[in-house]
Amino acid sequence: MANPPPAPNKPKKAAVEGRAECREAESKRRSQAQPEAGGEGRRGAGGAELRRQRSRGGVSSHSGPLGNRNSNERGQRGSGRWRPGPSTSLSGGGGNRERNRAGGCEKKAGQGQGGRCSCCHWRREREQQAPPPPPRSQEGGRAEAVGCWAPRGAMFSVLSYGRLVARAVLGGLSQTDSRDYSLVTASCGFGKDFRKGILKKGMCYGDDACFVARHRSADVLGVADGVGGWRDYGVDPSQFSGTLMRTCERLVKEGRFVPSNPVGILTTSYCELLQNKVPLLGSSTACIVVLDRTSHRLHTANLGDSGFLVVRGGEVVHRSDEQQHYFNTPFQLSIAPPEAEGVVFSDSPDAADSTTFDVQLGDIILTATDGLFDNMPDYMILQELKKLKNSNYESIQQTARSIAEQAHELAYDPNYMSPFAQFACDNGLNVRGGKPDDITVLLSIVAEYTD
Numbered sequence: 106m107a108n109p110p111p112a113p114n115k116p117k118k119a120a121v122e123g124r125a126e127c128r129e130a131e132s133k134r135r136s137q138a139q140p141e142a143g144g145e146g147r148r149g150a151g152g153a154e155l156r157r158q159r160s161r162g163g164v165s166s167h168s169g170p171l172g173n174r175n176s177n178e179r180g181q182r183g184s185g186r187w188r189p190g191p192s193t194s195l196s197g198g199g200g201n202r203e204r205n206r207a208g209g210c211e212k213k214a215g216q217g218q219g220g221r222c223s224c225c226h227w228r229r230e231r232e233q234q235a236p237p238p239p240p241r242s243q244e245g246g247r248a249e250a251v252g253c254w255a256p257r258g259a260m261f262s263v264l265s266y267g268r269l270v271a272r273a274v275l276g277g278l279s280q281t282d283s284r285d286y287s288l289v290t291a292s293c294g295f296g297k298d299f300r301k302g303i304l305k306k307g308m309c310y311g312d313d314a315c316f317v318a319r320h321r322s323a324d325v326l327g328v329a330d331g332v333g334g335w336r337d338y339g340v341d342p343s344q345f346s347g348t349l350m351r352t353c354e355r356l357v358k359e360g361r362f363v364p365s366n367p368v369g370i371l372t373t374s375y376c377e378l379l380q381n382k383v384p385l386l387g388s389s390t391a392c393i394v395v396l397d398r399t400s401h402r403l404h405t406a407n408l409g410d411s412g413f414l415v416v417r418g419g420e421v422v423h424r425s426d427e428q429q430h431y432f433n434t435p436f437q438l439s440i441a442p443p444e445a446e447g448v449v450f451s452d453s454p455d456a457a458d459s460t461t462f463d464v465q466l467g468d469i470i471l472t473a474t475d476g477l478f479d480n481m482p483d484y485m486i487l488q489e490l491k492k493l494k495n496s497n498y499e500s501i502q503q504t505a506r507s508i509a510e511q512a513h514e515l516a517y518d519p520n521y522m523s524p525f526a527q528f529a530c531d532n533g534l535n536v537r538g539g540k541p542d543d544i545t546v547l548l549s550i551v552a553e554y555t556d
Contacts, residue, residue, distance in 0.1 A: 285398040285554035288324040288470065290317050291502035293509040294545040297476075311543030313474045314346040314389075318357035323364040324396045325357045328411050328545050330474040332388035332437060345378075345387025349438065352377050353393065365461070367393040367406035371454040375438050388439040388449065391457070392425065394472050396464065398554055403464050408457040409435035412478060415462060416469040416490055421483055423462045432532040435475070468551040469493065476544035477508070479525035480515045496550045505548035512546075515539045 296311030308315045312331035318324075329350050331342030352374040356362055362370050370393055378385055390409025397404065405413060405425065412425035428436040430450060439451035464470075469490055477486075486508060493504045515521050516539040529536035 282401065286396060286401050286464065286466065286551055287319075287398060287554035288326070288396050288549040289496055289498060289501060289552050290324075290326055290547055290549040291498060291505045292317065292545070292547050293502070293505040294543070295476075295509060295513045297541055297543050308350070309343050309347045310545050312342040312346060313476065313543040313545040314343065314350040315472075315545050315547055316350045316354040317547065318354045320357055320360060320362075321398075322360075323357075323362075323398055324549075325353075325362070325367075325370070325393065326472060326547055326549065327353055327370075327391065327393040328472055328474050328547060329389045329391045330409070330411050330476075330543065330545075332390075332439075335387050338386075340386045342387055342389075345385060345440070346389040348378060348385060349374055349389055349391060362395075364395050364397040364400075365402070365404050367395045367404050368454055368457050368459055370395075371406055371408065371438075371457060375454050378440060384440070384442075386440055386442060388437040388441075388451075390435050390437050390475070392472060394470065396551070401464055403460075403462045403470070405460050405462075406454075406457040408452060408454065409437055410475040410478070411473065412475075413470060413472040414483070414486065415464065416471065416487065417465065417467070419487060419491065421487070422468075423460070425460070426458050428456070428458060432529065432534070464551050466551055466553065467496070470549040470551070471508075472547040472549070474543065474545045476516070476540075476542035477512045477546055479540045479542060480512045480523050480544075481508070482524050485511070493550075496552050501548050501550060505546050508548070509544055509546045512544050516541050516544070 292308065292315060294310030294313060294315075296313075298311065308317075312333055313328065314331070315326070315328045317326045327350055329346040331344075331346035333342050335342045335345075353370050356370055356373055361373065371391055390411045392407045392409075392411040392413060393405065394413055395404040396402075403415065403423075407413070407425040408428060410427045410429065412427065414421050414425075415423035430436065434450065436452040436456060437450055438454065439449050441449040441451065471486065471490070489504065489508045489511065492507060494500045515523060519538040521539050522537060523539045525540040526536045526538060
């Protein structure tokens, strides 16, 4: 019995119409030079084009339950089993018509380049060649004229990133070390009358005086050198310098000071001496050093030829400046009798040289009177500081004594060309040897604060 004729293949007709619409869409896009999405109006034209092509025998299709396949896909069938290629559409021909209306790209793949539909390939090339859209700002959404194109919000992101970096840098600088600092200090000195290490009341070595005081906000220390010329008038020079330092120490312990204003400590102390009911005559140089625990800053005030050094890594990184009216006549605080007020030098505490310096853990601070600096140059002091083993008090005390002893020995060496002798020669005086004088040394190390 003969087999019945096959039933009409409706998916095949839909696939053919889809191909016709694809070709018509390509011709229209090329003529209009812009991509257009397919629509309902093409269905009639597509059908007419299909009939014309069929009459010429130019339409060939394969359809089945898996939809349209191109010639390459047919070659993959092999031994009776077909495997879909990379561009196979897993939907029927009717689905292609719906995608045509939306401008989809799942049309007949064998008509394009590289396994893609020719119209979709052309449209993608146009999209790649089209100029990029202008950037839009995050505020208001309006386009802004910029030098180069960037995605939406890119410029805002760059600015935000820059602000974050700046905040991180500033925050890192301001929060590098939250620990409190303090000074571990030891003292040593010698009087000019050979009474080695003998202290008078108020930490005095000869006519020199010093103090070391602690407050919850700062460590404060100071030295003063009494002017020995008052002995010619029957006045003990150590009384003025000692009283000045004791007053400074009391003000610090009472909290009557501002760490960033060491000149204020000198001014208040000097005013109290002036208001003393019992007249206190004399003169003195003075040097005040204040370490602010929280800010890690060293605030100093120096009046005269006493001074300080800050040593870091074996080098002097900061120091005081001498103040002299002329050779061997330093600036000084004075209280003179009424008949000698116009003869004795008397400088204001405001004339003191003030400095501020950021210190680090392990920095060495050496504060001393001119008896040290007139007899030991910097390189000798640095050599002695190399003997400092650690920051405990015993090691600091031993090093301070070693420095003071060497300065004392050099002060009485007649053949030694001391810094004082060099300064005298610079001023036209023929001087050689050390300078016998009272010597006071305060040696401190910056360490972490502990109760």
